[in-house]
Amino acid sequence: MNKLLVLRILSVLTWITAIILLIPAGVALIYREEAAFLAFIQVAVPTGIIGALLFWLTRKSGITLSNHDGFLVVTLSWITVAALGALPFFLTGAIPNYTDAFFETMSGFTTTGATILTDIEGLPRSLLFWRSFTHWLGGMGIIVLTVAIFPLLGFKGLQLVRAEAPGPSVDKLTHKITHSAKILWLLYIGLSAIETVLLMVAGMNLFDALTHTFGTMATGGFSPRNASVAAYNSVAIDIIITVFMLLAGVNFVLYYSVITGRFRTVLRDTELKVYLGIFAAATAVTTVALHGETYRSWGESLRYASFQTASILTTTGYATADYLYWPGAAMAVLFLLMFVGGCAGSTGGGIKVVRLTALFKQGINEMSYLLHPRGVFSPHMNRTPLKKTMLLGITGFFFLYFLLLLLTTLVVSFSGESLLTSFSTALATLGNIGPGFDTIGPTGNYAAFPRGTKWFLSAIMLIGRLEVFTVLILFTPRYWRK
Amino acid sequence: MNKLLVLRILSVLTWITAIILLIPAGVALIYREEAAFLAFIQVAVPTGIIGALLFWLTRKSGITLSNHDGFLVVTLSWITVAALGALPFFLTGAIPNYTDAFFETMSGFTTTGATILTDIEGLPRSLLFWRSFTHWLGGMGIIVLTVAIFPLLGFKGLQLVRAEAPGPSVDKLTHKITHSAKILWLLYIGLSAIETVLLMVAGMNLFDALTHTFGTMATGGFSPRNASVAAYNSVAIDIIITVFMLLAGVNFVLYYSVITGRFRTVLRDTELKVYLGIFAAATAVTTVALHGETYRSWGESLRYASFQTASILTTTGYATADYLYWPGAAMAVLFLLMFVGGCAGSTGGGIKVVRLTALFKQGINEMSYLLHPRGVFSPHMNRTPLKKTMLLGITGFFFLYFLLLLLTTLVVSFSGESLLTSFSTALATLGNIGPGFDTIGPTGNYAAFPRGTKWFLSAIMLIGRLEVFTVLILFTPRYWRK
Ligand SMILES: [K+]
Ligand SMILES: [K+]
Structure with missing residues (x-):
């Protein structure tokens, strides 16, 4: 292991964080929030100095990072920024204990959105800005990770990248990986x-x-x-956010295809079709379930149904309605969507549409084999056959995800929570969704969980965000051998 | 399709059912239950005649049944016996509507144990005998299916048989498949x-x-x-049933190994180790969670914990305690066990230990690949590598099972049930467990579900019992092509 280089990369991240912290500091200046301004500076200055010092100390590290070290770097990166980013919340006393501050910041950087705050509006504006900004930075990080860093480090085995292979692959997009990351960043900034x-x-x-x-x-x-978004009670705002949540859940590579005029690639994309199909079906069922029960008109039913289904499907977690009071069938639809997630190459979390589609096709494929044991069948996606090794990779991911869901349910249940709270907490944190059911419903929060549970859930959010394998691999004896 | 032979096999089943119905008729005579006796005879006589007539009419059917037709025969067999077996309940008025009678009988033959009865003890003894007897016959049917019929029909692709291959395979047990079925039946009768x-x-x-x-x-x-078993409030009875539930959840082929002195095969069996490990761990956690909360002494905690964990793990569903009033962690353990099930080749339902073990090993295997992309790794079971085609078969099964769980949750939620009731109903019927949480807890029942939901759940119990593929394959266009 090239420990020096691992440290060097983290040092770069540290001083970048220091510089980025000047942005919310600027916001604090604008709103004349002195205490918050001081806190941001108090964190930024020493962080910047330590980062620079570490950068200088590790100058002899060399520049070759192995595949092996990549898993550790990526995991430590997220932990580092969350640990540093939590400090302003803690130092200002806005979040009086560090466990909560860390949880909130990890929830931000992993784009989970699970909060321990009971009165969000009580916080200074600059801290609220920083809280939301961690999301945006985290989303940017995920785009670099999926499109640039993973392939750069040779993470060919990593499921997400592999799962993308049948689609417009990263290689096809552009031969220069860093170039493509820049393009996707520009798209992300442009859409924002x-x-x-x-x-x-x-x-x-x-x-x-x-x-x-x-x-x-x-x-x-x-x-x-x-x-949440219900505060504005505006049809226009609801529609804009619904549309942009859906856009954020789409594979960003497809936007590049649109820009370069390759509409055919987009129209043929299996994952996109399934993603939109799921959204349409879920919205239709929810609208029917809500109509006459929760809302009088079809228009209202459609408005709230489409917002909430888009929010859960894309793993965003915004709310314009407290769905805990919705009819059973409407709640069940949202529950089902918690198992889905966005498209690969988007900022969305969850299992992801491409994986579920591949697994479904494998299930159907198996029945063809049963009918014709000597036949040769292969599930296809984007008109390309899915390789056995890819399907097995998805299988491994899917099962470990399922196992983590059950483990998290058990751990949360130990704090005395109901079964529904425990299970939906597992879904909401591992899938980076945020809200769930019961205690952690759309108007609830994670404040009441014991300290140990919060640390555990912080880890689960990270594991989910980093596509499970990246973090779990660090716990295998094989990783630390030799 | 050899339609004549399909009919002929069903005709055999029909007159066998007629003969078997004479047993509860005999029980009715003993208890002097005239109405019930008449009902059994009223069903048995015409059923026997129709069965015999059909057997005679189909005498020119030939004897070659294709792999293809086997799926239909097996599915129709279960439907036929459930449809006929429901008649005595219906004709006596013990269960006044046929939907409920069919649900109860399908629940019996699929060894699910989900009941629509609100006052079980109000039924005549002979009907209660028949109700329990459908379980035993269903269990016998499953043993023939897994050990004799599936391989006989060439169901090599069928997951369960495939999953058994790494263990003491059916072929190794004895070259004559019918012979081995007889041996396992004798074991089943002996243990009973x-x-x-x-x-x-x-x-x-x-x-x-x-x-x-x-x-x-x-x-x-x-x-x-x-x-349920709580009625006896006897430590001895609790222990006996706990032990025999666990024995019923073990691969019956292993008992044959014990009898023939091949203890090594048993001791090396990966699935058995995992199965017992899960039971031990679940019991330990539950006992700790119960101690001081629900029960004062460690002994009592262990007694109720071990009974309930064995009951859910093996998918039996007997109860000595209403676990809905247990602490969250104890409930969560039972919830987790609902995803497991018995061993392959047992009468237990669920996903089954062998499949989960294989999937777990695949998940770990995938991480080895990530670390050493050019390495060659293969998950092993019983010291034999697991083939890719086998793992993909298990993947197909696991995903379709997962999808059916979500679909059932949605369907049940439409009847206005809570999310927890809906989801646990899905787990309890597809996994052939019986009890779940909320409305269908250990002291609850399925009486309140609407008629349509009951038919749907009857289908789900059957799909679960017949290892998913057997029934689902009938719904693929490919099955009916040509
Ligand atoms: K989220
Ligand atoms: K059962």
Whole structure:
């Protein structure tokens, strides 16, 4: 293991964090929030110095990072930024204990949006800005990870990248991986700018428009308002956010295809079709279930149904309605969507549509074999056969994900929570969704969990965000051998 | 398709059912239950005549049944016996509508044990005997299916048989498949006899001992008592049933190994180790969770914990305690066990230990690949590498099972049930467990579900019992092509 280089990469991340912290410091200046400004500076300055010092100390590290070390670097990166990013919350006393501050920040950087805050609006504006900004940075991180870092480090085996292979592959997109990451970043920034403008046109001020854009584009879900998006009670805002949540859940590589005029690639994309199909079906069922029960008109039913299904499907977690009071069938639809997630190459979490599609096709394929034992069948996606090794990789991911869900349920249940709270907490944290059912419903929060549970859930959010394998591999004896 | 032969096999089943119905008719005579006696005879006589007539009419069918037709025969067999077996309940008025009678009988033959009865003890003894007897016959059917019929029909692709291959395979057991089925039947009957005697020694009368043995050995769970096994409040009975539930959940082929002195095969069996490990771990956690909360002493905690974990793990569904009032962690353990099930080649349902073990090993294997992309790794079981095609078969099964769970949750939720009721109903019916949480807890029942839901759940119990593929394959267009 090239320990020096691992440290060097973390040092770069540390001083980048220091520089980024100057942005919320600037926001604190604007709003004349002195205590918050001092806290941001108090963290930024020593962080910057330590980062620079570490960068200088590790100058002889060399530049070759092995596949092997990559898993550790990626995992430690997220832990480092969460640990540093939590400090302003803690130092200002806005979140009085570090466990909660760390949980909230990890929830931000993993784009989970699970909160321990009971009165969000009580926080200084600059801290709320920073809270939402962690989402946006985390989403950016995920895009680099999936499109640039994973292939760069040779993470060919990593499921997400593998799962993308049948689609417009990273290689096809552009031969220079860093180039493609830049393009996708520009797309991410461009879409964010458009959403911010649209939200302002719909009546939000710049602060609210920015923070909600951060939460939308990263499929994060933190809102600076206690009532989430319901606070605005605006049809226009609901529609804009619904559309942009859905856009954020799409494989970003497809946007590049659109820009370069390859519409055929987009129209043929199996994952996109299934993703939109699931959204349409879920919205239809929910609308029917809500109509006449929760809302009088079809229009209202459709409005709230489409927002909530888009929010859960894309793993964003914004709310315009407390679905805990919805009819059983509408709740069940949202519960089912918690097992899905966004598309691969999006900022969405969860199991992801591409994996579920591949597994479904494998299930059907198996029945063809049963009928014709000597036949040769292969599930296809985007007109390409799915390789056995790829399917087995998805199988491994899916089963470990399922196992982590059960383990998390058990751990949460030990804090005395109901079965539904425990299981939906598992779904909401591992899938980076945020809200769930019962205690952690859309108007609930994670405040009441014991300290140990919060640390455990922070780890689960990270494991889910880093596609399970990246973190779990560090716990295998094989990783530390030799 | 050899339609004549399909009909002929069903005709054999029909007159066998007619003959078997004479047994509860005899029980009705003993207890002088005239109405019930008449009902059994009213069903048995025309059924026997129709069966014999059909057998004669199909005499020119030939004797070659294709792999293809086997799926239909097996599915129709279960439907036929359930449809006929439901008639005595319906004709006596003990279960006044046919939907409920069919549900109860399908629940019996699939060894699910989900009941629509609200006052079980109100039924005539002969009907209660018949109700429990359907379990025992269903269990016998499953043993023939897994050990004799599936391989005989060339169901090589069928997951369960495939999953058994790494263990002491059916072929190794004995070259004559029908012979091995007979041996396993004798084992099933022998174990049943031992349990009956032990239960009588522990204080049960012959009727109670027999019916509870039927429910135990088939991992069925129907009890002739409203309070299930709790009605006896006997430590000895609890221990006997706990042990025999566990025995019923073991691969029956292993008993043959014991008899023929091949202890090594048994001791090396990966599935058995995992199965017992899960039971031990689940019991330990539950005992700790119960101690000081629900029960004062460690002994009591262990007694109720071990019974309930064995009951759910083996998918039996007997109860000595209402676990809905247990602490969250104890409930969560039972919830987790609902995803497991018995061993392959047992009468237990669920996903089954062998499949989960294989999938877990595949998950670990995938991480080895990530670390050493050019290495060659293969998950092993019973010291034999697991083939890729086998793992993909298990993957197909696991995903379709997961999808059916979600679909069933949605369907049940439409009847206005809570999310926990809906999801646990899915687990309890597809996994052939019987009880679940909320409305369908250990002291609850399935009475309140709407008619359509009951038919749907009857289908789900059958799909689960026949290892998913057998039934689902009939719904693929490929099955009916040509
Ligand atoms: K989220
Ligand atoms: K059962």
